[in-house]
Amino acid sequence: MSNSKTAIYALTAKGADLARKIALATGADSFVLKRYAEESDIPFAGFTSLISNNFSVYDSHIFIMASGIVVRAIATHLKSKDSDPAVVVLDQEGEFVISLVSGHLGGANELARMIADQIGATAVITTATDCAGVPSIDLLARSNGLVIGDIGIIKHVNAALLDGERVGVYDPEFFIDLNDFDEFFYRVSSVEDLTDLRCSVCVDWRVHSLPERVLKLYPKCxxxxxxxxxxxxxxxxxxxxxxxxxxxxxxxxxxxxxxxxxxxxxxxxxxxxxxxxxxxxxxxxxxxxxxxxxxxxxxxxxxxxxxxxxxxxxxxxxxxxxxxxxxxxxxxxxxxxxxxxxxxxxx
Missing domain, CATH: 3.30.420.180 (CobE/GbiG C-terminal domain)
Incomplete structure (x- = not known):
């Protein structure tokens, strides 16, 4: 197997042509049903067994086929939102690019938008924060190189943002860049200031005794x-x-x-x-x-x-x-x- 981090799968002749176009632009491995495969493709006969072998090997998977086929193929391999690879689904006509799994942490939203730009398609993004135009704390953490403590708390922070609340952030050494997000976050000067908030964020390399709904983000410093x-x-x-x-x-x-x-x-x-x-x-x-x-x-x-x-x-x-x-x-x-x-x- 190559060093590519992305795999593309096609089950039809038209889907195979689209797969090659995307693979050429992205450097992805193109897996095509054997009867439609060309020299640049990796031919396969058994789709289910192929996904079983590939799912944990690649960081991103692009499927050119019906979303129902994809859901059934990947269901048993999904583990958690902080470890699952990105999964994107396209129709063979190349009209829509759907971010299906790991939209934020896995980068499926970003991948869907990139492919849509390349082939002139419409990116379909359904994550609530993206649809509402508010920043997602997990995406902010990732872009600032921060390690997420309890991933289950992300939903509380994002819910507060979706409700129009500003979220308090304790970040004494300014590891997270919030300069463009004053509408959504505000900084607090003391970790104790987080105690009575609905939910909040603590960015620090020190361990603090914090309420359950404080999202801990750790800088790799x-x-x-x-x-x-x-x-x-x-x-x-x-x-x-x-x-x-x-x-x-x-x-x-x-x-x-x-x-x-x-x-x-x-x-x-x-x-x-x-x-x-x-x-x-x-x-x-x-x-x-x-x-x-x-x-x-x-x-x-x-x-x-x-x-x-x-x-x-x-x-x-x-x-x-x-x-x-x-x-x-x-x-x-x-x-x-x-x-x-x-x-x-x-x-």
Whole structure:
């Protein structure tokens, strides 16, 4: 299978022609019923089995066929709105492009509009916020690179917006850009100001005790530095990291990456921990880590690694400056530190 993130499916000759036109413009993989397939297509015979194999592989699916066929084919594969791929349906004449599944988070609305522009069709968007012309908080979160805490709370925020209410937002470091949305949101100066509101939004890397209807959005702004002795299992690294995050009331969802010294690039426990947490891991040379000032040097680390600091220096190296929020913490065989990204961004 190719590296394309989008798949197109056609069951008729006319649908196949439209699929090739869209595939040419988007770089998508074009799956066409075998009897209508050409050299540029991927032929198939069994539609149901094809969808079973493809549904979780591609980020977006474009179906040129009746929507009822699509609904029945994808129904058993749908899981949740924060993980389902975008699903768009077209008629074979290319008159309408329907955003069917994952309109916001999956990008189906955006995809439907893009295809409609390309082929001169009408995009059919049914999500309430789009129809009412109000911003959707999940789309705002996505466009600002924020991680959604409890996706179930999105409906409460969007419902308030649809009712014409302005929604309070606590965002002390201005991670979400609301400059064009004064009609819909207002900023509050204290997290306590969110307590008595119908619903509200908290944008922060810190953990707060908040009412149930506060939507928590986490900026990916923290960098984890880790050091460990040889042979330490992933569970031991995880135990220290979770303990410190809990103690310091810091959201793990805000960790964007982790780093360590390049001598650990084959450390099984370290690699497994990064895989389990879905962290991109960055390896730095001793010279690169030695460049970072303001660390707490360790004689033991100097002896074994040739550098005064691993975890603090690796955290700061990723963050772009001396911005430690958690200096070195350690257990028997693991060290960790957290730094916050240096940002040049104002209100």
């Amino acid at each position: 923290l960098r984890l530095g880790v050091g460990c002795r040889r042979g330490v299992p992933a569970e031991e690294i995880n135990a220290l990291v979770i303990a410190i995050l809990t103690e310091q009331r810091i959201a793990g969802q805000s960790i964007a990456s982790m780093g360590t010294i390049d001598a650990k690039n084959d450390e099984v426990g370290m690699l497994e921990f990064a895989r389990q947490m879905n962290f991109k891991i960055k390896f730095f040379s001793a010279d690169e880590l030695e460049e970072m000032k303001g660390t707490t040097p360790s004689e033991l680390v100097i002896k074994h690694m040739g550098v005064g600091s691993v975890c603090e220096a690796a955290a700061m190296k990723q963050s772009g400056g001396n911005n430690l929020i958690v200096p070195k913490k350690k257990s028997a065989r693991v060290t960790m530190s957290l730094a916050k990204d240096v940002r040049i961004r104002g209100a």
